[in-house]
Amino acid sequence: MAPIALVEAKTPAVATQDEVLKKKDLGQIEVLDLPQLYTRPSYLTLTHLLHNLALPPPSWDAPANAPVADPKGLTKYLTTIISSPLKWLADDSEREQIWDLASARLSERCGRSARGDMSRTFRIPLGDGEETEVRIFEPSLTEDQLGLKTWGSAYSLCKRLPELYGEGKLVPRCEAGEKALELGSGTGLLGIGWAGVTGMGTVLTDLPEIEANLRRNVEDNRDDVAGVMEVGVLDWTRNGEATIGMGRYRVVLAADPIYSKEHPGWLVGVVVERLERREGARFVLEIPIREGYSWERDEVRRLLEEGGLEVVGEGRGVGRDDWGGGEVEGWWSVWTWKKECLE
Ligand SMILES: C[S@@+](CC[C@H](N)C(=O)[O-])C[C@H]1O[C@@H](n2cnc3c(N)ncnc32)[C@H](O)[C@@H]1O
Structure with a gap:
């Protein structure tokens, strides 16, 4: 029997990187816009997305009640990436990079103590x-x-x-x-x-x-x-x-x-x-x-x-x-x- 190829499935309703960025600024990201793991998103798709989700250091020049780009469900989405074996990616180094990026995005959303440098x-x-x-x-x-x-x-x-x-x-x-x-x-x-x-x-x-x-x-x-x-x-x-x-x-x-x-x-x-x-x-x-x-x-x-x-x-x-x-x-x-x- 021929081996089953792990091809990236189509990712319907996935927002473009520009759209995600724009929505991030407005604090309006819908978790459903993001590539779901069952669709086996590629390494490139995931790295772009996780870079785009980076939160800037908290600014004291912005109004105190400025919207925070931290929609409900995003932390769960990031946790799912961290706990996924990401088997469809090419090798361990790609997997490690995606887990590291997802962990960084998660800690940025867990308050000042959890945030890195x-x-x-x-x-x-x-x-x-x-x-x-x-x-x-x-x-x-x-x-x-x-x-x-x-x-x-x-x-x-x-x-x-x-x-x-x-x-x-x-x-x-x-x-x-x-x-x-x-x-x-x-x-x-x-x-x-x-x-x-x-x-x-x-x-x-x-x-x-x-x-x-x-x-x-x-x-x-x-x-x-x-x-x-x-x-x-x-x-x-x-x-x-x-x-x-x-x-x-x-x-x-x-x-x-x-x-x-x-x-x-x-x-x-x-x-x-x-x-x-x-x-x-x-x-x-x-x-x-x-x-x-x-x-x-x-x-x-x-x-x-x-x-x-x-x-x-x-x-x-x-x-x-x-x-x-x-x-x-x-x-x-x-x-x-x-x-x-x-x-
Ligand atoms: C709440 S922080 C304020 C730091 C800084 N002035 C600021 O406002 O961002 C208090 C500072 O006092 C320093 N400090 C506390 N006890 C000290 C001591 N016995 N001698 C010298 N510095 C001390 C701490 O290391 C810390 O940097």
Whole structure:
């Protein structure tokens, strides 16, 4: 008996790749449009389709309620591909590629924690209608490292910088050679944005396990940013052992640095040690207003005041978050030394 040839059956009602792309943008894909596995779609059909189904990194510039291209049934469709032996494909390498692509598309639809590495672009206003783009790499969150993703407060503060920094503003323009220090930089968005908007030399710091990715992001943006950037380790519990320039700074920055009972004390301890004790010195902070963290926020204010600082300006802003896709309110504030604490 002649062997039965495994030919690709006709795939009725399968949308063209262009149609799938267009529908993906509108969040309108019908799972029935997609090539069903019983029709034995070819390797080429499946690779094109799975590339087209890629979701872009979540954007914080889109409206919070923008449609998500994640129709019901698509995750089931992707799971079916992953669990299928795909016997009609030519060899194992083709099968492996299709399974890998389907797994990647599935994890993109399972929330931020499941998503793999991603490179994102943030648009930061420079003032006078100009903008710059900051490119940030976020590795997949396989470990519980909060500094490997970008948090809404960093972005919200970056967007506010032209309003805060400059002649007659809350943070007076800096002289040549004056530097800024960022604490808990994470992926570096705020520090890089600061160096770009102000042109100041900026030192970005975090814990040892966050340093490599922070350094990578600083290098990726160095050529497009006016201020000279440096990176190092500064653990708030070991301020004296920092690997980067010791001493005091004209500006200290921090975004979303408080998420345990110990953090207010540790953070404020470093601010008091590292902020220059002269007029014009400023500590710039944004903390998201998360439910259940009001004690920590009040404690930051109390400790800063007790440490000799006073607020020169503060307010509320709206940030974004990858978790749940919603908007998060933030408290921004700018601090300086009380007169009696100046040197
Ligand atoms: C919620 S993340 C915010 C990161 C970044 N500022 C942002 O807004 O995207 C908090 C950051 O504080 C850092 N951090 C926590 N404890 C620290 C400590 N003891 N010393 C230095 N950095 C610390 C974390 O590693 C992390 O990068």
